[in-house]
Amino acid sequence: MSFFIRDFVRQDSMLKPFDWSGTATRANYWVLLVIFAIAINCFYVVPSYSPIFDVVLLAEAVLLVLVVSVTVRRLHDFGRSGLWVLLTLVPIVGLAGTFWIGLAKGRPDQATAWPPERRYRVGQGLTVLFGALIVSRIFWEPYWIPSNSMKPTFLVGDYLVAKPVDAAEPLKKGNLYVFGHPGTGSILIARLIAVEGDRVQIKDGSITLNGQLVQREKRADFVESYEPQGAMGYLPRCVNRPKNFGEPCIKQQFTETLPTGTTYDTLGIMQSALDSTGEYTVPERRLFFMWDDRDNSNDSRTGLAKGGMGFVPTDSLVAKPVVVIFSSAGRSLGAFWTWRADRFLKWLN
Structure with missing residues (x-):
């Protein structure tokens, strides 16, 4: 737990959804991952016809962007390309990758980052994606069995x-x-x-x-x-x-x-x-x-x-x-x- 307590005092980079050019600590990563896990379970149990479903859906989407951005910066913190975030999308392998990203120790001498211009392009793209998601709710409804x-x-x-x-x-x-x-x-x-x-x-x-x-x-x-x-x-x-x-x-x-x-x-x-x-x-x-x-x-x-x-x-x-x-x-x-x-x-x- 000592690494978590030590890293927790450095939370300045946790809530930067479109800042993919810096680094993030292990505490940044785990705090958001736990919040996301709780939110996704709420999303699963709230019926699609519930009046709060759309609110839960939007909150889940916002948290997803935060998790992706902090994962990319967490990879930067120990010298890996942010593209390694794709590993977490692979079933079973992704679970191991999630723990690897969360437990790896930061290496200041090897820390890397994406160029600022790429950061802004990613942010703009996600903003457009968010807008399309919200507008598309007029044309489709989600349901679970x-x-x-x-x-x-x-x-x-x-x-x-x-x-x-x-x-x-x-x-x-x-x-x-x-x-x-x-x-x-x-x-x-x-x-x-x-x-x-x-x-x-x-x-x-x-x-x-x-x-x-x-x-x-x-x-x-x-x-x-x-x-x-x-x-x-x-x-x-x-x-x-x-x-x-x-x-x-x-x-x-x-x-x-x-x-x-x-x-x-x-x-x-x-x-x-x-x-x-x-x-x-x-x-x-x-x-x-x-x-x-x-x-x-x-x-x-x-x-x-x-x-x-x-x-x-x-x-x-x-x-x-x-x-x-x-x-x-x-x-x-x-x-x-x-x-x-x-x-x-x-x-x-």
């Missing part, structure tokens, strides 16, 4: 962006939409199956839409690890009912193709009452939604009085998901080793 209801399309811990619904654009069956729950008002994401006037019935797990059986083909089983998932710590439901954490959790997987041509995958766990229903007729200005993990949700097949969502009013639609930009399997975004790199920038149909 806390539950299992939309597997395999979305996994717990997916972070996605969606564009506002265009009232002039016709709704397409099979597409994903963000909407408010008719009863609670909470924000949900589900798949549109039917619109007003359509007749829907489920028979042995297969959908019949306006008298036409929706094509449903068996696929290879969906397999994941049986362990708590996401910030809420939900356990997945499985066909094989594993007893110990880490064992394979198996679900049946199917591919459905609607008459519109839209194709998507669904999951099944067991035979239930919702696998065979009566016929629903969607009322005027109402929509019929289903989640992709069919045996793990109460969707439009279940009425409000029984804990489902029933028919969803068309004016409850909020947005249409566009892309999964980030995904973390752990309880916190700060758990670098749980990031799912294969789901970064995963575009949706």
